[in-house]
Amino acid sequence: MMGVPPRFHVMAKPTGAVCNLACTYCFFLDKELLYPGSPFRMTDEMLDTYIRQLIDGHKTPEVTVAWQGGEPTLMGLDFFRRAIELQEHYRRPGMTFENTMQTNGTQLDDEWCEFLAENDYLVGLSIDGPRQLHDAYRVNKAGRGTFDLVMRGLRLLQKHGVEYNILTTVNRINADYPLEVYRFLRDEVGTEWIQLIPIVERIDSDGLALRQEGTEVSDRSVRPAQFGRFMTTIFDEWVRNDVARVYVQTFEAAVRNWAGLPSGMCVFNQYCGNALAVEHNGDVFSCDHYVEPNYRLGNIGDTEMVELLGSDRQRRFGSDKFDALPGQCRSCEVRFACHGECPKSRFAVTADGEPGLHYLCAGWYEFFTHIDRAMKTIVALRDAGRPASDVMAIMRAEMPDLTTLASKAPRNSPCPCGSGRKAKHCHGGPHPPAESEPTTYSVPVAEPRPRVTRMDIEI
Numbered sequence: 001m002m003g004v005p006p007r008f009h010v011m012a013k014p015t016g017a018v019c020n021l022a023c024t025y026c027f028f029l030d031k032e033l034l035y036p037g038s039p040f041r042m043t044d045e046m047l048d049t050y051i052r053q054l055i056d057g058h059k060t061p062e063v064t065v066a067w068q069g070g071e072p073t074l075m076g077l078d079f080f081r082r083a084i085e086l087q088e089h090y091r092r093p094g095m096t097f098e099n100t101m102q103t104n105g106t107q108l109d110d111e112w113c114e115f116l117a118e119n120d121y122l123v124g125l126s127i128d129g130p131r132q133l134h135d136a137y138r139v140n141k142a143g144r145g146t147f148d149l150v151m152r153g154l155r156l157l158q159k160h161g162v163e164y165n166i167l168t169t170v171n172r173i174n175a176d177y178p179l180e181v182y183r184f185l186r187d188e189v190g191t192e193w194i195q196l197i198p199i200v201e202r203i204d205s206d207g208l209a210l211r212q213e214g215t216e217v218s219d220r221s222v223r224p225a226q227f228g229r230f231m232t233t234i235f236d237e238w239v240r241n242d243v244a245r246v247y248v249q250t251f252e253a254a255v256r257n258w259a260g261l262p263s264g265m266c267v268f269n270q271y272c273g274n275a276l277a278v279e280h281n282g283d284v285f286s287c288d289h290y291v292e293p294n295y296r297l298g299n300i301g302d303t304e305m306v307e308l309l310g311s312d313r314q315r316r317f318g319s320d321k322f323d324a325l326p327g328q329c330r331s332c333e334v335r336f337a338c339h340g341e342c343p344k345s346r347f348a349v350t351a352d353g354e355p356g357l358h359y360l361c362a363g364w365y366e367f368f369t370h371i372d373r374a375m376k377t378i379v380a381l382r383d384a385g386r387p388a389s390d391v392m393a394i395m396r397a398e399m400p401d402l403t404t405l406a407s408k409a410p411r412n413s414p415c416p417c418g419s420g421r422k423a424k425h426c427h428g429g430p431h432p433p434a435e436s437e438p439t440t441y442s443v444p445v446a447e448p449r450p451r452v453t454r455m456d457i458e459i
């Protein structure tokens with residue numbers, strides 16, 4: 001079939017938007033309103049249809065089976081055992097599966113982790129930083145922090161040898177603490193794989209994030225300059241100490257773009273459109289970020305998923321990522337790396353007043369220009385047959401990092417990172433903080449998320 005890529009990605013949501021937690025910034029919670037009265041459970045019949053179509057649609061021997069939510073573990077283990085059986089039933093000779101699941105980790109126990117380990121799942125676990133930063137927004141339905149439950153889930157994954165990575169959202173609160181977040185993930189969580197996802201929560205006049213409309217963001221959303229500072233500070237730490245030891249997805253994608261390869265992240269590619277979302281009832285949407293009425297392509301109960309993927313409408317969705325770029329992006333020196341990021345958040349205006357600029361443009365621009373020297377060095381090292389990790393000694397010798405600069409600054413002077421805090425309370429402070437000096441973060445009390453109880457939304 002024309003226009004269908006040999007391999008594609010589908011994010012399946014067997015519980016729809018339903019979750020056992022109520023993270024304040026979660027845009028998916030509002031998506032429950034898309035299906036009023038739904039039980040939000042993928043049926044066995046729909047699961048069968050989904051796995052068959054996913055396998056049939058692939059022309060490659062590798063197939064990724066990705067589960068997300070809401071919280072997918074709410075389906076119970078038997079659902080996922082059945083999914084593995086169906087993979088075996090429909091597989092073609094030589095086919096291999098990568099099973100992945102994004103979870104908040106709070107439901108995990110030994111039985112779950114044994115299953116995940118046995119079936120080589122890659123688990124994405126959501127942690128936003130040390131306790132106080134994590135608990136700022138990642139709360140249960142009673143509004144209580146979930147840090148202890150998540151860390152318990154993490155230790156179970158580690159005990160059973162389940163492969164995992166950490167997904168950390170970058171929000172208005174934890175974005176002021178880049179080194180604390182990064183060092184916590186590296187040193188205390190002990191992860192080698194980190195995804196950093198900015199929270200850009202576009203809200204309408206009711207404070208809801210259901211439709212991608214308007215130019216307002218919630219006060220949970222990271223600010224552009226704050227985001228740039230967060231990313232560059234972590235990058236400086238990483239490029240001096242952790243290259244080839246800790247994998248930060250955004251940094252890996254940047255290396256690939258600097259080397260002229262596909263980045264591996266849709267947001268940093270020129271085109272997108274090869275990553276569908278499938279809801280619990282079989283509805284297919286253009287992307288996980290566009291599970292909303294205007295982007296519903298059809299239902300796999302009526303139309304083969306691969307047909308929806310190859311449809312003109314979906315192909316246009318993917319090419320729009322490039323075609324709709326504003327002039328500022330087209331002439332931007334870092335477009336090869338940024339590509340205007342995700343269209344979902346292109347609601348700012350350019351310096352010329354043209355709409356369609358990414359909300360975080362200032363942050364991304366700062367980040368990509370900041371890492372240019374290090375990226376060129378990594379690519380040159382690789383071209384010369386040397387390990388990328390050699391960049392660490394070069395960068396340490398070339399540029400003192402913020403910690404070094406801050407430690408030389410008067411302790412009461414502003415930190416050179418631009419956070420507005422005193423050097424002694426920021427990069428000039430002890431890292432990690434001494435046990436006798438527990439770190440406290442300036443964490444405002446998060447406002448409860450506005451909710452509506454009834455809305456008639458037909459899709």
Ligand code: SF4
Pocket residue numbers: 266267268272273274275287288289321341342343344
């Ligand atoms: S809309 Fe954004 S998240 Fe979705 S596929 Fe395109 S770039 Fe990726």
Ligand code: SF4
Pocket residue numbers: 328329330332333334335338339340341357358360361362364365
């Ligand atoms: S940095 Fe800004 S102007 Fe440059 S490509 Fe990215 S969004 Fe566009």
